[in-house]
Amino acid sequence: MKILVPIKRVPDPATTIRVLPDGSGIATDNIKWVINPFDEIALEEALRIKERQGAGDVVLVSIGQQSWQEQLRTGLAMGADRAILVKAEQPVDTFAVARILAKIVADEKPELVIIGKQAIDDDSNQVGQILAELLGWPQATFASKIEIADGRCTVIREADGGLETVAFTLPAVITTDLRLNEPRYASLPGIMKARKKPLKEIAVDTLGLDLHPRVKIKAMKAPQKRQAGRKLSSVQELVQALHTEAKVI
Amino acid sequence: MGDVLVLAEHRDGHFPKTTLVGINAGLEMARKQGGNCLAVALGDNLDGLLADLARYGTAKVIGLEDARLVHPMADAVAQAVAALVKKIGIQTVMATATAMAKDVMPRIAARLDAPMASEIIAINDDGSLVRPMYAGNVLATIELEGPVRVVTVRSTAFDAAAVSDKPAPIEKLKAELDPSNLKMEFVAFNQTKSDRPQLTEARIVVSGGRGLRSGENFKTVLEPLVDELGAAMGASRAAVDAGFVPNDLQVGQTGKVVAPELYVAVGISGAIQHLAGMKDSKTIVAINKDEEAPIFSVADFGLVADLFKAVPEMTEELKKLKH
């Protein structure tokens, strides 16, 4: 089975993010860049499906700059078969990303797209769902378990108040939640092999799509910092403070 | 022109607080856009629900009925809502960012070819919107370009809509669903059983972290405190990942966002991803044995202590307070 896994390059979740003084963006010096954690989970799941089925083709795709090759190579080292970098110098919004992915899907014809539920930089949680609708495919968002048999797919998904099970026939889009799996690390032989795996580059303007961004970021600022309060020396003092001072109990 | 449509999610036969928050944000959006705010509920046999929904001050409530919307799948909801939006002419489609809305709203946006903003926390007079990014480290002012737009709102950022003395007119419509485009099948919903308040509705939330060490300790150590306070229970990702508690208790950037009057963090270090889900709480208490834990930097009241001693003590103190 051919599975497409989109990969976004994002700041390491442990990085402290600072807004530039002029509000035009975030300071990018000293940032360690990584694969979006939810995309790592997506890739891990794709690799497991391939391993279970004993055959398959796991294709990575990024829409970004030349530097994003680094994360694609990491994904290849984890075990993906090949990668596509759609080179876009201009910022793209979620709709543009989904449109480009839909075009790649039309060309590559995967049976499954496994995609992160959320990019931890923009925190949008949109691309997978938009893509599914553009393709007219079923979707299962926030997946915590995926089962595939005879082209039928059953997914357990994290809903409010419990777990929902949905089913459909492939092709489909599935977005990953944290509990789906625990991604592997790239092995040394994996890293060696990754250097020789195909990484195709496509210039975004050759795709002939309308990618004019309609979500415009006007300004950024840091949120007001919460002031630390005080430390208390006993449980009794804490309960008193909550009762008489904060008046919350 | 300028009308707003709010998707009114209902569960177990009523509208949770999150829905009322969405309606209130919709009313504000409509005022700022110079239009009316309408609310729509999806399902079957909606009469009772619609009568309830009509109490919250919208210009109209609409029921989209179809047996296939009882367990609403994203492809069906997107079809039904997008068809309605096109029919009645809506500028902004809104909902509170629950798991359900996160699932369906981008799909509705795609069907309408409309740009979307997720989890806004404010609506500016000029129509621009404010939303957190980077786990709440950044507040971005954004604009959505185009005649139709889709917006979800963060449940902690707006008040719940109040009951109005003038009920809204109710209209029932048949949902427009093309069977060849319904590809998703509902199989089951495995509800987490709990008698405690919902995380997103509770006045007090007590959350436990990896420091609790086991699911058993959540039960024997944390839950008596939770129940003594009449609180909802939450957890850090580490506690959920370890299987101590169910997934939907996770508070944070990629879980639920809460802002209760009192948030008690027990055995939680305070990673930025956790803070993103609770730092707007009114009063924050942290109990942690590590005085350097980052959670103390947002806590109004901190207690450096072993939770296995402090939490049972706190439960006892609270009991005394009652007498």
Ligand SMILES: Cc1cc2nc3c(=O)[nH]c(=O)nc-3n(C[C@H](O)[C@H](O)[C@H](O)COP(=O)(O)OP(=O)(O)OC[C@H]3O[C@@H](n4cnc5c(N)ncnc54)[C@H](O)[C@@H]3O)c2cc1C
């Ligand atoms: C993509 C991504 C998304 C994430 N999303 C979320 C999210 O939504 N929500 C979330 O919470 N996290 C999230 N995280 C994880 C986050 O980065 C932290 O790893 C997590 O919050 C840590 O949980 P914790 O504080 O329970 O565990 P730890 O960081 O291990 O802290 C345990 C704390 O317990 C204290 N402790 C231990 N024993 C005792 C004792 N006996 N008495 C008192 N104190 C004690 C320790 O001092 C320590 O501070 C995410 C991470 C990533 C990468």
Ligand SMILES: Nc1ncnc2c1ncn2[C@@H]1O[C@H](COP(=O)(O)O)[C@@H](O)[C@H]1O
């Ligand atoms: N520029 C991009 N290139 C590749 N994948 C992307 C890009 N932007 C977003 N995605 C994918 O879309 C998912 C959801 O992102 P978002 O909707 O922006 O939160 C991410 O986890 C990625 O898998």
